[in-house]
Amino acid sequence: MRVAIKFCGGCDPTFDRVEFANQVKRTAGEHFTWIGLDQDSKDAVLVICGCQRACPIEEIQDISISVVVTSAELSPEIVVDRILRKGKNNEN
Amino acid sequence: MKISTKEDYIKSLKEQGHVVYYNGELVQDITTHPAFIPHINAAAKTYEMALAPEFEDLATAVSHLTGRRISRFTHIHQSVEDLIKKVQLLRAIAHETGSCFQRCVGWDAMNATYMTTYDIDDKYGTDYHSRFIEYLKMIQDTNKMVVGGMTDTKGDRSKPPSQQADPDLFTHVVEKRQDGIVIKGSKAHQTGAANSHEILIMPTQAMREADKDYALCCALPLNSPGVIQIFGRQTNDERKFGGRLDAGNPDYGLVGGETLMVFDNVFVPWERVFMCGEYDFSGILVERFATFHRQNYGGCKGGVSDVVIGATALAAEMQGSAGASHVKDKLAEMMHLTETIYAGSISCSAMGRKTTSGAYYPDPLLANCTKQNVSRHIYEIGRLAHDVAGGILATMPFEADLRNEKVGKYVEKYLAGVKGVSTENRLRVLRLIENMTGGTALVESMHGAGSPQTQKVMYGRLGKLDMKKKMAKKLAGITEDSAH
Numbered sequence: 001m002r003v004a005i006k007f008c009g010g011c012d013p014t015f016d017r018v019e020f021a022n023q024v025k026r027t028a029g030e031h032f033t034w035i036g037l038d039q040d041s042k043d044a045v046l047v048i049c050g051c052q053r054a055c056p057i058e059e060i061q062d063i064s065i066s067v068v069v070t071s072a073e074l075s076p077e078i079v080v081d082r083i084l085r086k087g088k089n090n091e092n
Numbered sequence: 093m094k095i096s097t098k099e100d101y102i103k104s105l106k107e108q109g110h111v112v113y114y115n116g117e118l119v120q121d122i123t124t125h126p127a128f129i130p131h132i133n134a135a136a137k138t139y140e141m142a143l144a145p146e147f148e149d150l151a152t153a154v155s156h157l158t159g160r161r162i163s164r165f166t167h168i169h170q171s172v173e174d175l176i177k178k179v180q181l182l183r184a185i186a187h188e189t190g191s192c193f194q195r196c197v198g199w200d201a202m203n204a205t206y207m208t209t210y211d212i213d214d215k216y217g218t219d220y221h222s223r224f225i226e227y228l229k230m231i232q233d234t235n236k237m238v239v240g241g242m243t244d245t246k247g248d249r250s251k252p253p254s255q256q257a258d259p260d261l262f263t264h265v266v267e268k269r270q271d272g273i274v275i276k277g278s279k280a281h282q283t284g285a286a287n288s289h290e291i292l293i294m295p296t297q298a299m300r301e302a303d304k305d306y307a308l309c310c311a312l313p314l315n316s317p318g319v320i321q322i323f324g325r326q327t328n329d330e331r332k333f334g335g336r337l338d339a340g341n342p343d344y345g346l347v348g349g350e351t352l353m354v355f356d357n358v359f360v361p362w363e364r365v366f367m368c369g370e371y372d373f374s375g376i377l378v379e380r381f382a383t384f385h386r387q388n389y390g391g392c393k394g395g396v397s398d399v400v401i402g403a404t405a406l407a408a409e410m411q412g413s414a415g416a417s418h419v420k421d422k423l424a425e426m427m428h429l430t431e432t433i434y435a436g437s438i439s440c441s442a443m444g445r446k447t448t449s450g451a452y453y454p455d456p457l458l459a460n461c462t463k464q465n466v467s468r469h470i471y472e473i474g475r476l477a478h479d480v481a482g483g484i485l486a487t488m489p490f491e492a493d494l495r496n497e498k499v500g501k502y503v504e505k506y507l508a509g510v511k512g513v514s515t516e517n518r519l520r521v522l523r524l525i526e527n528m529t530g531g532t533a534l535v536e537s538m539h540g541a542g543s544p545q546t547q548k549v550m551y552g553r554l555g556k557l558d559m560k561k562k563m564a565k566k567l568a569g570i571t572e573d574s575a576h
């Protein structure tokens with residue numbers, strides 16, 4: 001699966017967004033190929049927002065294939081599972 | 093060459109060859125001089141964050157002039173959302189630096205000049221706005237750092253520029269030539285100027301006809317012949333030359349690093365002149381710049397205060413006082429003050445409006461209120477940090493004592509806090525608090541973007557006192573035709 005990451009701007013985040021992204025990457029292992037947001041043929045987009053305001057949502061074009069995270073309460077395992085499901089739905 | 097990375101930025105400064113004095117000596121290379129490195133690092137963070145995926149949403153924007161993605165620090169605000177993103181960006185960068193990163197001054201100067209040149213042209217048929225757009229495109233494409241030059245030294249404050257004993261106490265035009273103008277004077281408190289590329293000079297106050305030679309807005313490279321900078325002293329500045337611990341925030345310093353900038357008969361070509369004698373727009377440009385700059389302070393100082401709160405909480409934890417109810421209450425109060433100033437910056441942005449130039453402008457009354465609160469709340473946040481941290485903040489030994497073969501063990505033993513926390517880490521946190529809440533840092537919060545009285549003056553102008561009296565009269569049952 002080809003997955004891109006989109007971050008919010010990080011004005012006053014409630015958790016360490018980069019650390020969380022790295023945890024998801026470690027958990028996903030080799031299931032995903034991480035690609036740039038500007039690349040085509042994405043299967044899913046992981047949107048990591050520092051708070052519930054989730055600023056990027058209004059601008060994001062791939063919302064139907066996006067998994068939006070607004071806190072570190074979700075475990076990386078659950079996030080990986082959600083990305084996998086988005087990717088499968090996208091394939092269908 | 094476009095400056096994209098921190099390395100590009102440092103290289104550009106190294107090659108610039110501008111004249112900067114520090115402590116009585118001409119500095120050969122500011123990029124390797126300990127007094128300047130922290131300020132360069134802080135400004136460089138604005139370049140680094142524009143390239144970081146986790147910050148690019150705030151740190152970049154799309155130019156309305158070229159359609160290209162640019163540093164937000166060179167952007168002309170095109171919406172209320174842009175005004176809000178500005179404040180959010182300042183808070184985000186302050187979290188990374190814990191000190192001033194300097195680029196907002198030039199950004200605000202560019203936005204104020206953009207709006208005002210449009211209005212001058214509209215009234216007088218001049219071509220300042222198109223000249224400024226060409227300059228702005230160059231700045232956006234090269235990503236050069238611009239310092240906003242507003243504050244003249246002013247000499248005798250009771251006299252206007254033209255009546256000063258020394259005519260150069262306000263920056264002014266001394267010669268008009270076919271190819272440009274020659275200027276003389278100085279600008280004080282120039283934040284980030286030593287490590288900038290350009291200055292955008294603006295008048296310092298409203299002017300009358302007699303002062304029209306002082307009604308000047310123009311831009312010039314800082315390596316222009318006749319530009320001389322003299323760097324200002326800061327609290328504990330000699331600590332930059334020693335080890336890292338005593339400096340408190342060794343990588344980013346404190347405040348922005350300010351210079352006194354002298355213009356000794358400096359030539360400026362006409363294409364870089366954006367106001368020259370239109371004295372009736374002088375006060376307007378000052379007011380607009382001030383509004384933009386006062387908008388910022390709940391963002392950057394909010395972010396800096398977040399770091400102070402974190403450091404204060406750590407200090408309390410390290411010395412075992414974090415559980416005390418009064419400490420919890422003081423930390424909560426510090427958060428309240430921080431969010432209050434941030435709320436001010438967000439509110440003046442949310443209430444911003446579109447100007448005739450198309451650029452967006454924050455609400456000036458709310459922006460002034462924000463800065464007035466900053467001039468008070470930062471002192472209170474610092475006071476609470478001192479209260480929680482304790483007297484040790486003012487009496488810690490040198491880092492060299494901690495490292496000393498004979499007495500280091502005593503510093504380690506007797507300045508220990510709770511078990512499991514190293515004395516060195518405790519001292520590091522305390523030095524960070526000292527750095528961020530002492531001398532120069534506090535004064536900058538008081539006078540940066542205008543002294544408190546300048547905001548009070550704006551309340552007098554914008555505070556709608558007549559409407560307030562009318563409301564009171566109505567409720568008190570006083571009819572409009574009643575005598576006072």
